[in-house]
Amino acid sequence: MSIFGSKESVKDKKSLVIYFSRADENYAVGNIEKGNTEVIAEYIQDITGADLFKVEPAKPFSKNYRECCREAMEEQRQNARPVLKKYLEDISNYEVIYIGAPIYCGTMPMCMFTQLEKLDFAGKIIKVFTTHEGSGLGNVVSDVKKICRGAKVLDSLAIRGSMVYESKEKVKDWIK
Ligand SMILES: Cc1cc2nc3c(=O)[nH]c(=O)nc-3n(C[C@H](O)[C@H](O)[C@H](O)COP(=O)(O)O)c2cc1C
Secondary structure, eight states, X not given: OOTTXXXXXXXXXXXXEEEOOOOEEXXXXXXXXXXXXXXXXXXXXXXXXXXXXXXXXSSOOOSSHHHHHHHHHHHHXXXXXXXXXXXXXXXXXXXXXXXXXXXXXXXXXXHHHHHHTTSOOTTOEEEEEEEESSOTTTTHXXXXXXXXXXXXXXXXXXXXXXXXXXXXXXXXXXXX
């Protein structure tokens, strides 16, 4: 049976979380040791047993919030595809791919574009999640749909960055 026709829930399928997250100085919650999106990625791993792949630009963003914003805006202006520390090359073993990112200036940081464009998403199930401070999902779902051709994008989840530690139940409900 096609994976799209299956009666199993997504939580029964072999899944992977591809995400970006930045610790250091944060917009809402001061200096943090673990990024907000990473907290959600680890909830998903805990709930589903998913594998995690963290997207890391070869040149990390500044630890300083304002400087990081400047860098992110410049990357977006240039429609850059930053070089990554390592690349995920093959997702053929996975049926469900969770794609997670903080909202940077309305969408994902450009390093997520670098990684997603390298992969073949045909036939995959995608669930998008974001953390943000007001923009919700921003343009992430439409950008993911443009890049990840041939995938079925299911309902998405947006969580306020400052609320991630109170959001595990929300994540559980969403995964069901
Ligand atoms: C460079 C930069 C740009 C941001 N742009 C937005 C934005 O456009 N809209 C928004 O709601 N939040 C924005 N934020 C806030 C982040 O999306 C939010 O703090 C998020 O939870 C950070 O996730 P992380 O800790 O996993 O990196 C921005 C933060 C940074 C550092």
